[in-house]
Structures are given as structure tokens and as C-alpha cells.
Amino acid sequence: MTAIYSERFWPALRACMCLGIVVFLISPMVIVVIISFSSAPFLTFPPPGLSLQWYRKLSGSSVWLDAIATSATVMLPSALIATFAGTAAAVGLARGRIPGAAMIASLIMAPMIVPVIITAAGMLGVFRSWGLQGTRLGLIFAHTTLAIPYVVFTVLAAMRLVDDQLESAALTLGATQWRAFWRVTFPLILPAVLSGMLFAMVVSFDELVVSIFLSSPTVRPVTVQMWSDVRGDVDPTIAAMGALLLAFSVAALLLETVLNRQRRPVAAPAAKTFPQGMAP
Amino acid sequence: MTEGLLHLNEVSKGFGIVIAVDRISFTLAEGEFLSLLGPSGSGKTTTLQMIAGLTRPTSGEIQLAGRPISPLPPYKRDIGMVFQNYALFPHLTVARNVAFPLEMRHMRRAEIRRRVETVLKLVDLAGFDDRYPRQLSGGQQQRVALARAIVFEPKLLLMDEPLGALDKKLREQMQLEIKHLHKRLGVSIIYVTHDQDEALVMSDRIGVFNKGRLEQIGTVEQLYEQPMTRFVAEFVGESNMVRGAVREAVNGCCTLETADGPLRGRARQAFTIGSAALISVRPERVRLEPGAGVVGDRDRIQGRISEVIYMGRLRKYVIDTAGGQKLVVARQAAGVEAKPLTVGDAVVATFAADDAVVLEDTR
Numbered sequence: 012m013t014a015i016y017s018e019r020f021w022p023a024l025r026a027c028m029c030l031g032i033v034v035f036l037i038s039p040m041v042i043v044v045i046i047s048f049s050s051a052p053f054l055t056f057p058p059p060g061l062s063l064q065w066y067r068k069l070s071g072s073s074v075w076l077d078a079i080a081t082s083a084t085v086m087l088p089s090a091l092i093a094t095f096a097g098t099a100a101a102v103g104l105a106r107g108r109i110p111g112a113a114m115i116a117s118l119i120m121a122p123m124i125v126p127v128i129i130t131a132a133g134m135l136g137v138f139r140s141w142g143l144q145g146t147r148l149g150l151i152f153a154h155t156t157l158a159i160p161y162v163v164f165t166v167l168a169a170m171r172l173v174d175d176q177l178e179s180a181a182l183t184l185g186a187t188q189w190r191a192f193w194r195v196t197f198p199l200i201l202p203a204v205l206s207g208m209l210f211a212m213v214v215s216f217d218e219l220v221v222s223i224f225l226s227s228p229t230v231r232p233v234t235v236q237m238w239s240d241v242r243g244d245v246d247p248t249i250a251a252m253g254a255l256l257l258a259f260s261v262a263a264l265l266l267e268t269v270l271n272r273q274r275r276p277v278a279a280p281a282a283k284t285f286p287q288g289m290a291p
Numbered sequence: 292m293t294e295g296l297l298h299l300n301e302v303s304k305g306f307g308i309v310i311a312v313d314r315i316s317f318t319l320a321e322g323e324f325l326s327l328l329g330p331s332g333s334g335k336t337t338t339l340q341m342i343a344g345l346t347r348p349t350s351g352e353i354q355l356a357g358r359p360i361s362p363l364p365p366y367k368r369d370i371g372m373v374f375q376n377y378a379l380f381p382h383l384t385v386a387r388n389v390a391f392p393l394e395m396r397h398m399r400r401a402e403i404r405r406r407v408e409t410v411l412k413l414v415d416l417a418g419f420d421d422r423y424p425r426q427l428s429g430g431q432q433q434r435v436a437l438a439r440a441i442v443f444e445p446k447l448l449l450m451d452e453p454l455g456a457l458d459k460k461l462r463e464q465m466q467l468e469i470k471h472l473h474k475r476l477g478v479s480i481i482y483v484t485h486d487q488d489e490a491l492v493m494s495d496r497i498g499v500f501n502k503g504r505l506e507q508i509g510t511v512e513q514l515y516e517q518p519m520t521r522f523v524a525e526f527v528g529e530s531n532m533v534r535g536a537v538r539e540a541v542n543g544c545c546t547l548e549t550a551d552g553p554l555r556g557r558a559r560q561a562f563t564i565g566s567a568a569l570i571s572v573r574p575e576r577v578r579l580e581p582g583a584g585v586v587g588d589r590d591r592i593q594g595r596i597s598e599v600i601y602m603g604r605l606r607k608y609v610i611d612t613a614g615g616q617k618l619v620v621a622r623q624a625a626g627v628e629a630k631p632l633t634v635g636d637a638v639v640a641t642f643a644a645d646d647a648v649v650l651e652d653t654r
Binding site: 174177179180181185187188190194198 | 343344345364365366368369370371372374376378380381382391392395396439440443449
């Protein structure tokens, strides 16, 4: 009796909890998206009717367009630099002929662990004395620092899967170290490099705390603009902007998933695969 | 062996305080098939990597075609290498894998196509051009690796346990194929293996490695008939070892005083009288005579059969000798024996002094 009881009870409880967590995590996003199509002039939920007015307002607002332009012009260079530097670091660390590699790795990872507010305060102090505070260049540097760990993480994981005998083989076949990397190793880690770059873009585009510290009225990314709007007059424009941010992140993640799927082995015709838990 | 293709002179490699390869010297003749045989960790793979240029020797010199190659990076050595796990490039097709060394040498496209086609036909993989490595079986991957290593016509081909991952039947087939390929191309091959049968089947000469040292290098026959050390005698084929003290050493013949009386064997080095030594006899060189009897000029050991193992082609007898040693004797199992020997029978084991070798008693 009890066995049957608990056999039904625990899976049901687990399902309920999972559902609760999913609802809790997703509902704010869903609500923001719904409000962005609201016909009411205020942030009310549920909205009385549907309209595209806030998207229209967004596309006609020079403040918002400037903010989007700032975000984009910060995001692209910082993602590119972070991808380049992060990939180089990951390759060097994975091939592991560097003394103190573990030490260097944890330094690179530091921005992921140190509270953002501390990083932000530190950057503010240093960038001010360098004259970078309130400039686009300052934001690019800051976002690059924050994004590098994500690139290093993804590329390092991919490097661990690449047999280092492949490069040795390329060398014996007549390739210089440089060509061996570009012809053999790089194509194999390319999907990871691209996902690292997507992560870097998302990190930069969504970043708020450091950006608040380093932005100025003229150089103000989307997130900072939203932050100041939330504290002032709140109309659903901000929800429309939020929905766009969300769409950007979701698109980036989807793209990343697609890339990762391609990284997996081309279906081997002879390979036997068993559904999980059914292996003999 | 005057004009060798490859010459190693006192080559050593240390990793920290561990000496992986200890003062190895040998010469490889043009067109020769040399196997480096030894247990894992004996330094044979490290030796191969030093020849390929993937590892730098700590000391010593390596010469290829009369020129020292130690300063040359691997990509300037023109030495083909087949890796243990094949190391095929997973993102390239079979044809692109094989074309890789040719592309690195900036060959013309038409020439590359022609050569790739020829070599794939040679390894029996014509028509597999567009497959990816993971779509091939282990044996096929092995052939691609081989094709890729010979397509640029290196004078020297290095193979690092290339058949280790294949099952027994396929391995034996590939052994013959590699051997035929060697004959056909005239390329020199250094072949690393820990499988003595493989080395025996394939090689012109074998170098036996143990603990970073090259214990002995020679033809299969030399290693089998004249092992220089206990390790070689035991690693190449099977050997009976009888311990004793040197009583007499004259003209390359040595007499040992053992628990089973005086026994004689050939000695290649000088022994001091009274020093500990071993006498090594192959199981198939020992004859069994039932009971006592006159046996001419053969040394004799009295004993009793403690075990009979029927192996189809052979019967093996384990003899407990009167002196308390164990002796393995192998006999052709030619058919049903008229008077079969069974466990408990008293026998006399005999062997000729020429079939026994006296070795230093070292591990």
C-alpha cells in the first residue's frame, strides 16, 4: 500500500515543484512581453487591449535609438576582442606549457566570481584616472573584461575534447605550428569560439551595474537608459525595450544551441545508440 | 651495416629525474623494417617521438641520411608517422586527410588528386574519398592513417603501436598488409610494439627495450638463439632459467654448478669463476627420455612430470627437477603417442650445450 502511495506521490510532487519553478522564472518575462503590446498608457496587467504603440514610440524616440546604437557599438567590439583574447588564452592554457597556468586561469575567471559591484567600483576608480570614465572606449574595455571568462570557459571545454595528437600528426605531415593550429585545431574548436562570442555579446548587451558606473548622459547603453526610466516616468516603452532585449538573448541562445548541435559527431551509420537507461 | 639511413648515437631523454630513454644507439639501414619491442613505459615510444621531432633528446645525436636532425622541427624532417590512435583529422574527409601533407608542401591540385587516388587504391580504400573518419571502421581508419603517412613519400616511416586497437584477426591481416607495403615501397620502417609475435612476424631486426635501455638489437634469430640478457631471453619467446654458480669458463663454453648438477651452455661474455649466473634453455630444445639411459653428450636433469598441458600443436610438460626447480618442456604433439607421458612419471630432461645460453643473473 505505502509503496504504491509513495510511488505516485513523489513523482507528482516533483512535477508540481518543477512546474512552480518554471512559472516563477518565466512569468516575469512573459508579463513584460504582454505589457509591451498593451493599449493602456501605464504599466498595467492584464492590459485592457493590444497595440503596437510602444514599439512605434520606441522606434521614434531618439533617446532610445541612441541607447540602442551605444549598446551595439559597445557590444560588437568588446565581443570581438573578448573572443580573440579569450580564445588565445584558452588555447594557451589547454596546451599547458605555461608555468602557473592554474593561477592565470583563476585570474581570468575572477570577474565571474568577484561581486560585480566591486568590479564596477574598481573600474570606476581606475578608468576615471585614465580618462575613460563616461566614454564608449571605457565601456568597451569594461565589457571585454566581463565577457572574457565566458569565452575562455567555452573554448577551454572544447580544447579538452581535441586530441593533442592531432597537432603532433599535423607537424609530422609538414605543417608548421601556426598552420597546424589554423588547419586542424581551430576548425575543431570553431563552434565553441562562436558560442563564446555569442555569450560575450549577451553579457555586454545585458550588462547594467558596471555600465551605470561608467556611462555618462551622452554615452548611455540600453540597460542604463531602462534603469533611469524605471525610476522616473514608467510607460510601457520600457516593456517594449525589455521584450527586444529578451528576444536578442533568446535568439543568441538558440543560435548557440544550433552551433552546439553541429559540434556533435556527424551521425555514424554503424554506431549503436541506446536510449538512456536502456543500455544492455 | 655501413651506410645507414638513420643513426642514433647515445640518445637520452630525461623527464625531471626520470630517465625515460638511456643512451640508446643504433643504425637503421635503408629499406629495413626495425621493430622496437618492449613493455609499456620502456622508452620505445619516447625514442620514436625523438626521431619524429616531437620530443627533444636531452643528450645524444640523431642523424638522418648523414645529417644531424636534432635542430630540425618535425615539419622539416620528412618522416611519416602513424599514431597509436590514428590521429585522423575528424573535420576532414578521407581524401582531405590524405591530401593534407601534400597541401602543406604546396603541390599542384592535379598532382594532389592523382597521388591521393593512387595511395588510396594502394591501401584498398578506393571510393572512400568523401567519407569522414568516424564513418569508417577501425581497420579502415588505420589504412587512412597509413595512406596519409606515406603519400608524401618519406624515406622513413614511424609506426607507434598502430594495430593496438584492432582485434586479433584484423591485426594479423594488417600485419601482413603492412609487411607487403613495406616490400613494395622500399621505405624504411621503425615499428613500435609490445607484442612479441607481431615483432617476430614483421621485422628484419628487433630492438628490445627495457627500462629505457636498448637491451639488444638483432635479427629475430639472433635474439632467439643468442639472447644477451635475461630480459631478452624471457621477453622474446619462452625460456627455462636454471640458476647456478660458474665453475668453468673455456672458449665460449661455460659450466654452471646447479642444484641439478653441472650444466653447460654457450657464453658470449666473460664470467668470473664462482659468480652467480643463469642457464637459459628454450622449452622445445629440451628432450624428455623416460627413465634413466645413456644419452651421449647431452646434459641431463632428473625429474618428475608435475603437469601436462595439451595445446593442440604442442604438448607442454612441467617437470619438477630433483634439485627443486621447475622446467618447461615443449614437444610437438604429432598424434596419439604410443607410450604417453603422464603426471608423476620419472623422466630425464636433456639438452645440448649448444642449445643453452649462460647469462648474467640480473633482472
